[in-house]
Amino acid sequence: MPGRFIIRDPLALHREGVMKSRELVAWKDNISVAAYISEVIKPCLGPRGMYKLVSDKFGETAVTNDGAVILEKMELHHPVAKILRETAKTVETIIGDGTKTTIILIGELLKRAERLISHKVKVNKIIEGYLIAYNLALHRLREISISIDKIDDAILKKFILTLFNSRDLNDTNFLANLMMEALSYTLKKINGKYVLDRDSIRIIKKIGKRLRESKVIRGVVIDKNIVHLSMPRTVRDAKIAVLNMALKIDEFRHLQPYKYEINIRDPLHVEQFLEEEEKIVKDMVNKIISVGANVVICRKRIGKTAGQLLAEAGIIGIERLLKEEDFNAVAKITGANIVADLDDLKEEDLGRASIVREEKFGDKNAVVIEGCNNFKGATILLRAGLEDLLNEVEHVIKDAIRYISSILEEPAYVPAGGAVEEALAITIRNESTKYSGKEQLAMHAFANALENIPKLLISNAGYNPVDVIPELRSRHLNGEYYYGFNPFSGKVINMIENSIIESYKAKEQILKTSFETATLLLRIDEVVDRRYAKRHEGELGGQ
Ligand SMILES: Nc1ncnc2c1ncn2[C@@H]1O[C@H](COP(=O)(O)OP(=O)(O)OP(=O)(O)O)[C@@H](O)[C@H]1O
Numbered sequence: 048m049p050g051r052f053i054i055r056d057p058l059a060l061h062r063e064g065v066m067k068s069r070e071l072v073a074w075k076d077n078i079s080v081a082a083y084i085s086e087v088i089k090p091c092l093g094p095r096g097m098y099k100l101v102s103d104k105f106g107e108t109a110v111t112n113d114g115a116v117i118l119e120k121m122e123l124h125h126p127v128a129k130i131l132r133e134t135a136k137t138v139e140t141i142i143g144d145g146t147k148t149t150i151i152l153i154g155e156l157l158k159r160a161e162r163l164i165s166h167k168v169k170v171n172k173i174i175e176g177y178l179i180a181y182n183l184a185l186h187r188l189r190e191i192s193i194s195i196d197k198i199d200d201a202i203l204k205k206f207i208l209t210l211f212n213s214r215d216l217n218d219t220n221f222l223a224n225l226m227m228e229a230l231s232y233t234l235k236k237i238n239g240k241y242v243l244d245r246d247s248i249r250i251i252k253k254i255g256k257r258l259r260e261s262k263v264i265r266g267v268v269i270d271k272n273i274v275h276l277s278m279p280r281t282v283r284d285a286k287i288a289v290l291n292m293a294l295k296i297d298e299f300r301h302l303q304p305y306k307y308e309i310n311i312r313d314p315l316h317v318e319q320f321l322e323e324e325e326k327i328v329k330d331m332v333n334k335i336i337s338v339g340a341n342v343v344i345c346r347k348r349i350g351k352t353a354g355q356l357l358a359e360a361g362i363i364g365i366e367r368l369l370k371e372e373d374f375n376a377v378a379k380i381t382g383a384n385i386v387a388d389l390d391d392l393k394e395e396d397l398g399r400a401s402i403v404r405e406e407k408f409g410d411k412n413a414v415v416i417e418g419c420n421n422f423k424g425a426t427i428l429l430r431a432g433l434e435d436l437l438n439e440v441e442h443v444i445k446d447a448i449r450y451i452s453s454i455l456e457e458p459a460y461v462p463a464g465g466a467v468e469e470a471l472a473i474t475i476r477n478e479s480t481k482y483s484g485k486e487q488l489a490m491h492a493f494a495n496a497l498e499n500i501p502k503l504l505i506s507n508a509g510y511n512p513v514d515v516i517p518e519l520r521s522r523h524l525n526g527e528y529y530y531g532f533n534p535f536s537g538k539v540i541n542m543i544e545n546s547i548i549e550s551y552k553a554k555e556q557i558l559k560t561s562f563e564t565a566t567l568l569l570r571i572d573e574v575v576d577r578r579y580a581k582r583h584e585g586e587l588g589g590q
């Protein structure tokens with residue numbers, strides 16, 4: 048493609064090699080990139096969609112059917128591809144689902160716009176028509192959604208099952224139960240409303256055993272050894288000090304330079320210094336003992352002397368929890384207050400757990416802090432023999448956490464199986480008669496783009512849309528808008544009665560993002576692509 052649409056820059060505003068395309072060429076190129084990506088994603092849509100094996104530039108592979116991961120790993124470089132990748136990522140971060148539907152809808156909206164452009168419909172008219180259709184769709188979506196008066200386990204499990212089923216995982220039910228257990232330890236009720244703190248569910252992956260041997264721990268698992276060999280390997284009724292500091296003199300001095308000053312002027316003083324050092328460390332450990340802690344978790348190092356003294360006192364020490372996220376999670380889930388100066392350490396700062404123990408996973412140890420019953424937090428410990436499977440399941444669970452927390456923000460659901468898209472398409476077509484020719488065409492294009500979703504669910508499941516779509520349409524024309532396609536049986540069924548439901552908020556977000564991105568791409572009338580711009584001789588760095 049490079050070179051195909053190089054436009055000479057008469058004012059030499061850009062350097063040599065910069066590619067520019069305008070108006071029709073710009074639209075066509077943008078649309079073909081979006082359409083290509085959408086075609087790549089299409090076979091993966093729905094519970095019976097295909098997987099992709101994608102490998103990134105580091106040779107890291109992923110076997111996945113998750114839209115955001117596929118786009119990420121494909122590392123496409125065209126500016127439009129980047130926009131789509133970011134779009135998928137945003138949708139995933141906000142609602143944890145719907146990335147493929149969004150990308151496919153964008154591709155369809157653009158492809159249909161291109162056809163209209165080639166029939167001399169102006170872009171502005173298309174955007175106007177799309178906007179009318181979009182507003183109708185949002186309104187209709189609200190109408191057909193069903194509010195949830197009372198969040199309970201049954202309804203949450205329905206959502207999780209639909210989500211997990213659409214990822215084509217084995218052991219869906221087992222994983223859904225795992226997720227439900229984690230939720231039971233983490234859901235909070237604030238002012239009568241359930242909320243889920245996304246960070247309160249942690250996931251840890253350990254190669255070995257089978258997926259079914261994964262479990263939920265009401266606590267945290269830390270990928271660390273207990274620092275000293277003579278420390279106990281298990282402590283019951285744990286009282287945990289979480290320290291954002293080192294238990295070691297030099298680092299301690301470095302961190303708090305004005306607190307301890309040691310000047311050595313005579314070689315004989317070295318011994319004195321060492322004694323002094325030991326005394327300072329002893330004071331530190333004594334302070335820990337005096338508040339009753341029997342587990343110490345240090346952000347930084349635990350020195351030899353400190354380790355020895357802690358071990359003598361029967362205290363477990365874990366050092367160098369450098370990642371802020373892990374460190375904060377330990378404090379949050381055990382209910383500890385992070386302390387950065389031992390003078391401030393009090394008994395009420397200690398976190399609690401019924402047991403802290405070192406456990407072997409494969410050939411590595413980890414410390415399991417379990418029974419943190421007073422605080423909201425849980426760790427899902429995933430086991431499987433294959434790293435790819437562990438990563439895929441981790442990804443799905445992370446999505447489920449986002450999905451559930453977005454549902455809690457707006458508790459309402461809609462039928463799955465393309466029912467929503469069909470209902471919206473029909474409403475838009477019905478309403479389109481009220482509008483003038485060109486807008487009407489754009490509205491029809493919008494409706495057809497939406498109807499493409501049930502069509503893909505049907506064809507990806509191995510059925511022919513020509514056989515199924517008429518039945519789906521006639522149900523909807525009869526006002527039976529809960530009817531959608533079941534990819535497992537090949538039948539058009541009432542999705543709500545069969546508990547195949549999806550989040551209202553997710554559908555709304557999918558609509559919003561696809562409309563906004565598609566119209567944004569249509570509004571672009573010039574693309575300046577500097578990827579192939581020549582550098583001046585001797586010039587370093589970017590262009
Ligand atoms: N059990 C089911 N029966 C019928 N339709 C289903 C079922 N599960 C999911 N679907 C439909 O499949 C579509 C979602 O498919 P999928 O999860 O593959 O894509 P996505 O959610 O857009 O992308 P991703 O999950 O990768 O972010 C939705 O239209 C949904 O209604």
Ligand SMILES: [Mg+2]
Nearest residue numbers: 144145210213
């Ligand atoms: Mg999905």
